[in-house]
Amino acid sequence: MTDLNEPVETAEKAAPAKARGKAKAADGKPRGNGRESRKRALPEAKLLEVAELLFFAYRDFTRDPDAILKDFGFGRAHHRVLHFVNRHSGLRVADLLDILTITKQSLGRVLKQLIDKGYIVQQAGSADRRERLLFPTERGRALAERLAAPQLVRLSAALKEAGPGSEAVLRRFLEAMVNAEERPKVSSIMASPVPDEAGSKGDG
Amino acid sequence: MTDLNEPVETAEKAAPAKARGKAKAADGKPRGNGRESRKRALPEAKLLEVAELLFFAYRDFTRDPDAILKDFGFGRAHHRVLHFVNRHSGLRVADLLDILTITKQSLGRVLKQLIDKGYIVQQAGSADRRERLLFPTERGRALAERLAAPQLVRLSAALKEAGPGSEAVLRRFLEAMVNAEERPKVSSIMASPVPDEAGSKGDG
DNA sequence: GCGATTAAGTCAACATGGCTGACATAACGA
C-alpha cells in the first residue's frame, strides 16, 4: 500500500465533503459554464447526473454487440466500420475516416480484416476510380444485423419506457450534442441510409 | 490494392442496394427484435438512426475532455475514475470496479497514476479497514471540474435545444438503456452525489 | 501531356487501456 492515510487524521490533505460543500457555496464558480444563462439552465448537479446516466447507458449499449463480436474475433472497431458500411453502403474510405474520426492506419487495420474475412468488398468508384467504395457482402450484412439486433431491442424498450414522443425529443437532443461544425456532415450521412433500393437517382 | 473488384462487374459478390432491398422485403426478418410489439415499436430504420445519433453524440461528448486530458498526460480512463471519485467521494475501489466494469488491474494502473500525481487520496475505511475509500484532492477536484465544464455546457445547450421537459424524458430513456440488473446499482450510486454537504442526513 | 494533388494503402514504432493468470498482504469474521 503505497501512501495510505490513517483512518481520519490526514484527511485534510483531501477535500472531504465538508470543505467541498463550503467551497461550492463560496466561490460560486464564475467559470462561464452554467451560470443561470438567462433561460434558466439546469443546475449543475442535474447536468452531472445526466452525464453519468449517459455514461452508463452507453456502457451497456455496447455490451451486447461486444460479446457477439468476441465470437468472431472482432472488436468494437470492426462493429463501427461494418455498421456504417452496411447502413450507408457505397461510402468511400474517406467518408468512413470522417465519421469515425480515427486515422487511416487505424481504419486500415480493421477494414483489411473485414475485407479479408469476406464481410466487406470494395469497388472502384465509377466517376473517380481512385475511390474505393465499400459494400457489405451478404455475410457482412448478416453480421451487421445480428450485432444491431440487441441494440435495437434495447433502444426500442428504452424509448417506450421514456414515453410517447420521446423519440423526437431524444433525436433533437442527440443532434444538438454533436459538434456544430459536424452537424451538416452528420445530416448528410444520415440522409443516405443505403442508396435507396436501386440507386435510380444520380448513380447509374 | 489487395482484391479490388472491377468497377461494376464483380459486384454480385457484394450485396448491392438492389438485392438488399429485396431481401429486406422478402425475409421480413423474423428475428424477434422489433416485430411490431403490440404497442407499435418504431420502425427499425428509425431505431438505427437513433443508434447512429447516439454514436455521434457520444463521440463528441468525449472530445473536449479528451483534449484537456492530453495536456495532463492522462487519458479517458483517468477521466472516468476522477469523475466518479469526485462526484461520489469516499467510494471504495470495489465500487469503482463495479461502475466501470473493468478489471482490478486496469483500474489499478490509472488509479495509481492519479494518486501518485496527487489528484486522489485514499483513506482506510473506519468500519472495515481493508477498504480504501477514495477522495479527490483539491487538485483532483479542480481537474474534474475543468473536464466536466465543456460537457455540462454541451449538455445544457442540447437539452435546451431539445425543448422544455426534455430532461425528464432523456433521463427516463437513459435509465432504461441501462441493463435491468444494473439499474438498482446505478440508482444507488447516483443517490450519493458526494455525501451531501456535511453528511447530516443518513450517513454520519 | 506533365506535374501537382488527391485517395488509398502500407511499414514501423509507439501509447493507452482493456484482458488473463498468479500471487502477496492485511484485515475481517466465524
Place this chain on the structure above:
DNA sequence: TCGTTATGTCAGCCATGTTGACTTAATCGC
C-alpha cells in the same frame, strides 16, 4: 486460528488509437 475478502501488483498479451514517412494510382489544372 483459519478461511475469506479487499486491495495491490507482477508479467504478459491484445485491440485500437497515435505519428511520420512513403508508395501507387488516378485525377486535375495548366
